[in-house]
Amino acid sequence: MSSGIQFETQDWIKQLGADYQHYKVRQNQGQLIFSDAMGVINEEEGTEVYAAGFYNHTQISELVPIFARIGKIQVLRLMMNFSGLSKGFCYVRYENAAMAQRAVNCYNNNQIGDKILTVKISRDNRALCIKSSSNSDISGLIKLLRGETSVTKLVLYRIPNTDYGLIVKYKTHKDAALGRKGLIRRFKSDIFQWKLDFEEATWELIWNSQLETYNFFGKSLSNNELL
Structure with a gap:
């Protein structure tokens, strides 16, 4: 994770409000992970969406507020390459399946900037x-x-x-x-x-x-x- 991203997270997470007061961004195995440092994740099937199509310079601080408009995010995982840029896709896990479906309905085939997003329920293959x-x-x-x-x-x-x-x-x-x-x-x-x-x-x-x-x-x- 670059020092710029570490510095930036402090302010934008605070702006998300009380629901996200314990959330942090960490790097793990080629992913930037935004999650509750003190919470337990509900990994029920159907609660996670796959989102792709944004620029590789898109930062996690830009994505979280967009997907948080739908409902409470449990985890957002942004896939990164070796150069420190995103791979253009992420996974967002919500508190329940209804929120995940709402994210699909709202954002799939919709435009952010000049990019068209693909958003669908993640195949939770176990x-x-x-x-x-x-x-x-x-x-x-x-x-x-x-x-x-x-x-x-x-x-x-x-x-x-x-x-x-x-x-x-x-x-x-x-x-x-x-x-x-x-x-x-x-x-x-x-x-x-x-x-x-x-x-x-x-x-x-x-x-x-x-x-x-x-x-x-x-x-x-x-x-x-x-x-």
Whole structure:
């Protein structure tokens, strides 16, 4: 974060009023993040919007007041490049889904300056899709992932005439993103992809971690037998 942005934040945040008195701007992993330093974020699906189309020199101090007109912002994340400029898009999470939809209705295809914005509900993807032709690879991953507190569900599929597929569902999108990054780093593989909804329709369900028993590679086992 440049020193200019740090200096500027103090005044413009105060001008937003009492609702934002504990908010700060911090930099983290290529993002400028405007959020409540003392609050707990509600990451319910449908509360976040994706906004794109503004100039790369647009600052977070310009974006926050625009999106705050809609309702109380929980978090605004401005994506940055290595040179310290924005990538021209951000994510805004509101207190509830109604506010997020209102932001879409008000700002999508509307003009700010001479730029046309794209604003839509963010796809809050909390699931990864892992494909492998190796039974042992998938078995090992299941044992590993069952120990992760951020993982809420594991679903194993047989993809007709090809490989096995494991859907890993996490508590939040952030958990899923961090989980994917950790898996790629650990296994040095690109098989950990974001789940595509249409894929499940063509797959044969073999196992669901929330069921007490399942068919695991041709054997009927209980959940406890995999621990």
